[in-house]
Amino acid sequence: MMRFNxxxxxxxxxxxxxxxxxxxxxxxxxVEAVKNVNINLLRGAxxxxxxxxxxxxxxxxKILLGIIRPTSGKVLFNGxxxxxxxxxxxxIRRMMSYIPQHPEEAFDPRWRLxxxxxxxxxxxxxxxxxxxxxxxIFKLAEDVSLxxxxxxxxxxxxxxxxxxxxxxxxxxxxxxxxxxCDEPTSMLDISTQADILRLLKNIRDKLNISLLFxxxxxxxxxxxxxxxxxxxxxxxxxxxxxxxxxxxxxxPYTQGLLGIVKVEYVSSYAKNCRGxxxxxxxxxxxxxxxxxxxxxxxxxxxxxxxxxxx
Amino acid sequence: xxxxxxxxLGIKGKIGLIIILFVxxxxxxAPVISxxxxxxxxxxxxxxxxxxxxxxxxxxxxxxxxxxxxARVSILVGFATATIxxxxxxxxxxxxxxxxxxxxxxxxxLDFFLVIPRIPFIVIISAFLTPxxxxxxxxxxFFGWAKTARVIKPLVKQVYSRxxxxxxxxxxxxxxxxxxxxxxxxxxxxxxxxxxxxxGHAILxxxxxxxxGLEDPSTLSWGMEINHALQKSIIFLTNIWTxxxxxxxxMLTITLLSTxxxxxxxxxxxxxxxxxRSW
Amino acid sequence: xxVSRRFFVSKAAFYISLFILSITTVFLLVRMxxxxxxxxxxxxxxxxxxxxxxxxxEKLLSYYGLDKPLWEQYxxxxxxxxxxxxxxSIYFSEPVTRILLPHLMRTLILITxxxxxxxxxxFPLSIISAWRRGSTLDTIITLLSMSxxxxxxxxxxxxxxxxxxxxxxxxPLIGFSAEENILDILWYALGPAMVFAVAESGRAYYFMRxxxxxxLDKDYILFAKSKGLKNxxxxxxxxxxxxxxxxxxxxxxxxxxxxxxxxxxxxxxxxPGITWLLLISYEYYDYPxxxxxxxxxxFTVIVxxxxxxxxxxxxxxxxxxxxx
Numbered sequence: 001m002m003r004f005n006x007x008x009x010x011x012x013x014x015x016x017x018x019x020x021x022x023x024x025x026x027x028x029x030x031v032e033a034v035k036n037v038n039i040n041l042l043r044g045a046x047x048x049x050x051x052x053x054x055x056x057x058x059x060x061x062k063i064l065l066g067i068i069r070p071t072s073g074k075v076l077f078n079g080x081x082x083x084x085x086x087x088x089x090x091x092i093r094r095m096m097s098y099i100p101q102h103p104e105e106a107f108d109p110r111w112r113l114x115x116x117x118x119x120x121x122x123x124x125x126x127x128x129x130x131x132x133x134x135x136x137i138f139k140l141a142e143d144v145s146l147x148x149x150x151x152x153x154x155x156x157x158x159x160x161x162x163x164x165x166x167x168x169x170x171x172x173x174x175x176x177x178x179x180x181c182d183e184p185t186s187m188l189d190i191s192t193q194a195d196i197l198r199l200l201k202n203i204r205d206k207l208n209i210s211l212l213f214x215x216x217x218x219x220x221x222x223x224x225x226x227x228x229x230x231x232x233x234x235x236x237x238x239x240x241x242x243x244x245x246x247x248x249x250x251x252p253y254t255q256g257l258l259g260i261v262k263v264e265y266v267s268s269y270a271k272n273c274r275g276x277x278x279x280x281x282x283x284x285x286x287x288x289x290x291x292x293x294x295x296x297x298x299x300x301x302x303x304x305x306x307x308x309x310x
Numbered sequence: 311x312x313x314x315x316x317x318x319l320g321i322k323g324k325i326g327l328i329i330i331l332f333v334x335x336x337x338x339x340a341p342v343i344s345x346x347x348x349x350x351x352x353x354x355x356x357x358x359x360x361x362x363x364x365x366x367x368x369x370x371x372x373x374x375x376x377x378x379x380x381a382r383v384s385i386l387v388g389f390a391t392a393t394i395x396x397x398x399x400x401x402x403x404x405x406x407x408x409x410x411x412x413x414x415x416x417x418x419x420l421d422f423f424l425v426i427p428r429i430p431f432i433v434i435i436s437a438f439l440t441p442x443x444x445x446x447x448x449x450x451x452f453f454g455w456a457k458t459a460r461v462i463k464p465l466v467k468q469v470y471s472r473x474x475x476x477x478x479x480x481x482x483x484x485x486x487x488x489x490x491x492x493x494x495x496x497x498x499x500x501x502x503x504x505x506x507x508x509x510g511h512a513i514l515x516x517x518x519x520x521x522x523g524l525e526d527p528s529t530l531s532w533g534m535e536i537n538h539a540l541q542k543s544i545i546f547l548t549n550i551w552t553x554x555x556x557x558x559x560x561m562l563t564i565t566l567l568s569t570x571x572x573x574x575x576x577x578x579x580x581x582x583x584x585x586x587r588s589w
Numbered sequence: 590x591x592v593s594r595r596f597f598v599s600k601a602a603f604y605i606s607l608f609i610l611s612i613t614t615v616f617l618l619v620r621m622x623x624x625x626x627x628x629x630x631x632x633x634x635x636x637x638x639x640x641x642x643x644x645x646x647e648k649l650l651s652y653y654g655l656d657k658p659l660w661e662q663y664x665x666x667x668x669x670x671x672x673x674x675x676x677x678s679i680y681f682s683e684p685v686t687r688i689l690l691p692h693l694m695r696t697l698i699l700i701t702x703x704x705x706x707x708x709x710x711x712f713p714l715s716i717i718s719a720w721r722r723g724s725t726l727d728t729i730i731t732l733l734s735m736s737x738x739x740x741x742x743x744x745x746x747x748x749x750x751x752x753x754x755x756x757x758x759x760x761p762l763i764g765f766s767a768e769e770n771i772l773d774i775l776w777y778a779l780g781p782a783m784v785f786a787v788a789e790s791g792r793a794y795y796f797m798r799x800x801x802x803x804x805l806d807k808d809y810i811l812f813a814k815s816k817g818l819k820n821x822x823x824x825x826x827x828x829x830x831x832x833x834x835x836x837x838x839x840x841x842x843x844x845x846x847x848x849x850x851x852x853x854x855x856x857x858x859x860x861p862g863i864t865w866l867l868l869i870s871y872e873y874y875d876y877p878x879x880x881x882x883x884x885x886x887x888f889t890v891i892v893x894x895x896x897x898x899x900x901x902x903x904x905x906x907x908x909x910x911x912x913x
Contacts, residue, residue: 065480093482100473107474108492116474120481167477174481418603422610425894427849427886433871434883437622514741518853521743522868536743540857546755555751559744570739 010040010076011210012064012178017073019059019234033059034070035234038296043177046204046211048225048242050218050257056234057214058101061180064212065098077178094124097171099181103163103188107155107170113163114151117141117170124174140169144199161192168199172207179204180212185220197223218257222246230254233277236296240303250305253278276307284309323575329568333561337382344378348530355545358553365553367535368542377557380532384513384565387447391512394451396505399458400497404489406459407466416459423456432519442526446519450512458504462497469496503576510569517562532558604895611887616666619880620659626679626874653679655876666880676877680870685877689866693885696855696862699778699785700847706786708840711794716824719801731798738791742850746784746857753780781858785851789843796839804832838897845893848886 019034034056041047041064049057062068064075066082075082080092097120100106107116117137118127127133141148146165150158158166164184171179181200185193201224204211213224221228222242229239230253238251245254255261261283276282276289288308296306319327336343345363351370358365364373406416432441432449439445469475475488519525520533523541527534535558545551627649650656654665669676675685711734718727737745753759760780804810805828813823848863855864863882870878 062476067476067480090482093480096480098477098480100477102473105473106477108496110495119478119483123478123481123483123487171481180480418606421603422607425607425611425887425890426614427883427890429849429852430867430883430886431618433867434618434622434879437624437871510739517741518743521741521853522856536747540747546751551751551755555747559741559747563740563744566739566741567736570735574735 009043011043011045011078012039012041012212013074013076014039014060014064015074015076017060017063017070017075019056019063019068020071032234034063037073037234037236039064039229039236041178041210041212044208044210046209046213046224046226048213048215048221048228049231050215050221050228051231053216055231057216057231058182059234060231061182061212061214065096065178065180067098090124094120094126094174095177097174097176097179099164099167099171099179099184101183101186103160103167103184104155106167107163109155112152112154113158113166116155117151117166117173120170120173126174136173137169140173141166143172143203144169159192160188161196164188164192164196165199168196168203172203175207176209178210178212180214181224182214183216186216193220200224218246218254230257235277235293235306236304237278237307238303238305239296240301240305244301244303250299250303250310251278251307252282252284256281319572320575320579322571326568326571326575329564330572333381333565333568334385336378337385340378340382344375346372346375348375348379355550355554357550364557367554368538368545373535373553373557376530376535377532377561379530380535380558381561381565383443383529383531384516384562387443387450387516388509388513388569390447391450391454392505392509394447395454395508395512396458396501398451398455399460399504399508400462400494400501402455402459403462403466403497404493407463408470408485408489408493413467417463420456420460420463423453424460426453428453428515429518429522432515433522433524436519436524440526441519441524443516443529443531446516446525447512450515454508454512458501458508461504462500465497465500466493469493499576499580503573503580506569506576507573510566510573513562513569514566532562536562600895600898604891607891608888611891612667612670612884613663615880615883615887616663617659619876619883620662622874624874626653626655626876653677670884675881678870678875678878680873680875680878685881688878689863689881689885692861692863692866695774695778695860696848696851696864698774699782699855699860699862700844700851702775702778702782703785703789703851704844704847706783707790707793710786711790711797715794715797715801716828719798719805720820720824722802722805730794734791734794736791737787738795740788741853742784742788743853743857745788746781746854749780749784750857777860781851781854781860784858785847785854788854789847789850793840793843797836800832800835800839801828804828807831834900838900841893841897841900845890848889 014037017034017037017039018032021031021033037060039047039060049060051057059068063070064082066075066077066085066088069083069085073083077092077096080088082088082092107113111119114137117140118133121127121133121136127136137151138148141151144165146162146169150162150166155163155166167184184200185196188196197220200211200213203209211224213221215221215224218228218230222245225242227239227241228245229236230245230251231237232253238245238249238254246258249255249258249260252261274293275291276285276294279285279289282289286308292308294306294308296304297310298304299310348371350372352362352366352372354366354368354370356362356366356370362372362374364377367373367376402416402420406413428450431453435441435449441449470488470493475492478488478492479485516525516531517533517536520529520531520535521537523534523537525531525534536555539545539551539554539558545554627646647656654662657665666676675689677683678685678688681688714730714734718724718730721727810823810827810831813827818826851862852864852867854860855862856868859865863885866878867882869875870882
């Protein structure tokens with residue numbers, strides 16, 4: 001909580017981000033994966049994105065990394081616009097890293113773990129000699145408590161938890177400032193999950209990394225972040241500090257996620273909607289919710305919510 | 311999808327490789343091992359004897375000499391066509407697979423190339439240019455690359471959409487770095503299988519062009535030899551066909567058999583479910 | 590509904606553009622061929638060009654519309670095509686359709702016969718070897734079909750001629766009789782059709798076996814097996830139904846291409862099919878006939894592609910994007 005207030009300039013800034021996916025060349029039905037999202041991430045701060053599957057968490061994460069180009073809006077990283085990939089200097093890329101959802105997909109299966117971990121260093125030509133590289137890799141492996149004897153194996157020859165450690169090591173190789181973890185633990189068994197989460201948290205605190213942590217599990221999200229943003233159908237519907245959001249959730253959807261209110265099961269609902277994204281399922285919906293979309297507004301104390309009731 | 315697939319061929323592949331290497335050897339050393347000069351003429355239709363091991367053909371060429379020089383043409387056409395069309399096809403597949411914006415256009419172009427009937431068009435093109443083997447190679451590559459691209463493209467797309475590629479992009483790897491270091495190695499075994507397949511197709515197509523008598527008349531190829539033989543129906547009245555027609559057909563068949571064996575063996579290794587496309 | 594309409598519209602747009610492109614390609618390639626149909630207008634004297642005076646020559650050129658610039662010829666050509674008018678053969682001095690149809694019919698008879706033979710060989714074999722995958726029988730059949738697949742079809746045809754016509758004298762050496770008797774036509778088509786069937790069956794066997802195998806690997810077949818259903822029931826009720834759509838659409842494609850792959854067989858047997866006509870019209874620069882034949886080749890492939898698309902659309906709901 002302390003570090004959150006320490007630096008005031010945002011490291012990553014997403015302004016009015018919208019991403020519309022269109023399947024098919026001319027005829028595809030557009031799907032709004034992310035809509036009008038404003039998001040700020042301070043240096044060393046950590047934010048968790050949560051929400052059901054298909055809510056656009058991963059897309060938003062990738063947009064902030066500049067992997068996906070938003071349909072409209074801007075992503076500023078240290079003041080540099082990432083939405084124009086040609087203008088992004090390579091050294092900026094060094095400051096980011098990405099930990100994908102499936103650990104076994106995160107590495108080239110043909111390469112040994114060692115080469116995979118070393119690859120970011122090689123791309124940025126950060127090391128002079130083979131020995132130096134070896135030293136750095138072993139150090140990294142130690143940091144993530146990965147057995148160095150595994151480094152000569154290929155990704156499919158080690159367990160999911162071990163690959164995930166290697167992925168984290170690789171992500172740390174270039175000393176990034178900003179890291180996006182896309183459900184890094186959802187494919188692991190429970191005990192490994194806890195280890196990996198603790199590891200990530202330690203690293204974040206030690207290296208002062210701004211972490212964007214994506215998880216569909218609000219518990220894990222609250223464990224990892226200083227702040228939580230709840231996403232629904234591509235919109236951020238509520239955003240606040242962890243304690244506030246967990247203790248007094250305002251949006252009915254968040255309340256549903258936390259199990260405070262019982263949510264009716266609705267079998268199908270429209271992908272794109274005109275009014276409130278939660279209209280179909282909301283237990284406390286009102287008349288304007290159908291036609292008008294509520295704006296995300298500050299209800300005091302950095303607690304943002306998009307609902308007409310506040 | 312392992313690189314090991316290349317160094318480790320099955321029994322079928324090994325047999326095919328031995329045969330093809332044998333044909334390559336014959337082709338390369340043709341001037342040394344052939345008994346006569348390919349232009350020298352003897353009595354036509356002489357039966358096999360100690361002076362002409364496989365007899366002579368309708369104009370009096372020594373059949374064995376023609377056969378040996380024909381290996382040279384077949385191998386050259388097969389190798390060159392396969393190289394050119396695999397190169398262009400692979401490049402196209404890489405571009406189409408990795409640059410999403412270009413994919414629809416490239417796919418349409420490929421679709422168009424795939425409906426062009428190869429042989430009839432070669433017939434027409436032979437009216438423009440005398441089809442010496444270099445023209446044949448160019449024309450066959452022109453028609454061949456699209457198939458290679460079509461086969462490799464899905465794999466490129468599949469690899470390109472993997473998470474590790476996204477991760478690499480995020481940490482600053484350029485598109486061509488990813489293509490060269492990650493995607494090319496992943497598609498390499500399939501490209502090799504396609505290379506062999508395309509080589510076989512090219513050898514068959516070259517023989518077909520010769521078979522229709524469309525090649526430059528001075529070309530000494532198996533297809534032309536078959537064409538010359540078929541023009542003279544006299545060969546069927548006696549047993550002349552056994553040495554005039556039999557050997558080139560046999561050589562062509564075993565060469566094609568070897569390429570089929572190798573490519574099918576490679577493909578079963580790449581795709582253990584044994585999915586072999588026929589087109 | 591919306592999805593399927595969109596599917597059809599985009600497919601139709603694609604195929605129409607393919608048609609236009611192929612018409613243009615064929616037209617340009619044929620009309621730009623060096624040489625002129627008038628060089629051989631004599632017809633009877635094959636090797637000696639008929640000597641034409643400049644005057645007659647120009648008259649003839651304007652009669653056939655060949656004196657106009659290429660783009661005007663193109664417009665006339667496309668316009669004629671749209672009215673299903675394939676033009677007037679220069680060499681044969683008859684409407685193209687009159688020349689083309691008998692030859693096309695003979696070729697169609699050949700490939701239809703051959704196709705029926707080839708499916709009746711390869712279909713049962715592919716089921717057997719897919720069902721008993723890895724067995725000795727499967728290995729033998731697969732090796733055999735691979736070998737047949739590699740042998741060029743003209744080599745097969747020559748082999749057939751030598752064995753059945755030269756040695757055993759069962760079939761005629763020459764491919765046609767003067768009589769237009771349907772039985773005669775069938776009799777002369779039988780030999781080439783059999784060769785064609787053998788040549789094609791290697792290919793057909795291979796893809797059928799592959800689609801059966803990928804279907805057999807699916808869980809529901811395993812489930813049917815574990816229920817203790819009889820093999821016959823599983824094959825008839827599950828396997829065939831499941832793999833029918835890829836097989837039918839692939840067969841449609843193969844049929845489209847077989848117009849091309851039978852060229853060699855026709856040539857060896859001197860069969861008076863479309864190949865013969867193609868080579869003749871090529872030799873004598875008979876533009877209308879040549880263009881028509883090439884267009885037939887390309888259109889068949891395109892149409893068969895379209896049919897394959899439609900079949901897989903009708904049979905396989907997954908192509909439509911979601912369950913109905």
